[in-house]
Amino acid sequence: MDGFDPVTSFGPDVARRYDDDLRGDEAETVDFLAGLALGGPALEFAIGTGRIALPLSQLGIRVDGIELSHDMVARLRQKPGGAALDVTIGDMASATAPAQYRLVYLVFNTIYNLLTQDAQVRCFENAARHLTPDGRFVVEAGVPSATVRGNQFVDVERIATEEVVLDVNRYDPVTQILDESHISLTNSGVRLGPISCRLAEPSELDLMARIAGLTLVDRWSGWRSESFTAASERHVSVYARPASAET
Ligand SMILES: C[S@@+](CC[C@H](N)C(=O)[O-])C[C@H]1O[C@@H](n2cnc3c(N)ncnc32)[C@H](O)[C@@H]1O
Numbered sequence: 001m002d003g004f005d006p007v008t009s010f011g012p013d014v015a016r017r018y019d020d021d022l023r024g025d026e027a028e029t030v031d032f033l034a035g036l037a038l039g040g041p042a043l044e045f046a047i048g049t050g051r052i053a054l055p056l057s058q059l060g061i062r063v064d065g066i067e068l069s070h071d072m073v074a075r076l077r078q079k080p081g082g083a084a085l086d087v088t089i090g091d092m093a094s095a096t097a098p099a100q101y102r103l104v105y106l107v108f109n110t111i112y113n114l115l116t117q118d119a120q121v122r123c124f125e126n127a128a129r130h131l132t133p134d135g136r137f138v139v140e141a142g143v144p145s146a147t148v149r150g151n152q153f154v155d156v157e158r159i160a161t162e163e164v165v166l167d168v169n170r171y172d173p174v175t176q177i178l179d180e181s182h183i184s185l186t187n188s189g190v191r192l193g194p195i196s197c198r199l200a201e202p203s204e205l206d207l208m209a210r211i212a213g214l215t216l217v218d219r220w221s222g223w224r225s226e227s228f229t230a231a232s233e234r235h236v237s238v239y240a241r242p243a244s245a246e247t
Helices: 012-017 026-037 053-057 070-078 117-130 202-211
Strands: 042-045 063-067 087-089 101-106 131-142 152-159 164-172 177-186 189-198 215-220 234-240
Touching: 012 070, 026 053, 026 101, 026 131, 042 117, 053 063, 063 070, 070 087, 101 117, 117 131, 117 202, 131 202, 202 215, 202 234
Parallel strands: 042 063, 042 101, 063 087, 101 131
Antiparallel strands: 131 234, 152 164, 164 177, 177 189, 215 234
């Protein structure tokens, strides 16, 4: 998408509205992550407004963050407990957080906000760099082969009396770039929310992990540890150092 930049995509308007319609999976996400954090500390790549980090920190786990958008962090700071979190402003593919972590996690398809394979590999390497020897890196993302339908397709995200939200998508299989516009239709007008993503199959992510010295430990299709099958539209993948490298 011409002129797309992840910083402008998560600017003040998006940050202000971001928590209006939550995904609804926050409680199970936090349960799952708390089970792996074993008391912490934990680091969220692309912490955003703290949708997951804040309830996780309310369990007594130290949660730090890395985030590119000042506006998303400003929103996080306004929320109860948000001022106390240690957030490094920067790119999750390269920025350094202040500790080593039992858990590093990257949810909600956000690995795809890195628009090249190289940046995604560097993100895995950066996660590995921040892990304690027995640490876990959790990635949650959609499965492209189960969700992309041709080069152009439309998904209905929400139908309500006051608003219809559509996802209008254009996919280039050569670059693996999905240009997506969230389109909100209301009586007061049309609002476009453009974003570009670079999609990758789970197998490609596993190779990125391997380049970073990590290996796949578990793969589920959801936060309640549902089985991952050929029909799964998303995955929750857990990576760690190979057992022999943990000591
Ligand atoms: C869909 S939101 C997810 C926020 C939060 N993780 C959540 O689950 O609600 C994507 C976030 O990724 C951030 N982001 C995009 N590219 C980034 C990068 N290269 N490094 C750090 N943060 C990035 C955006 O600013 C935005 O806050």
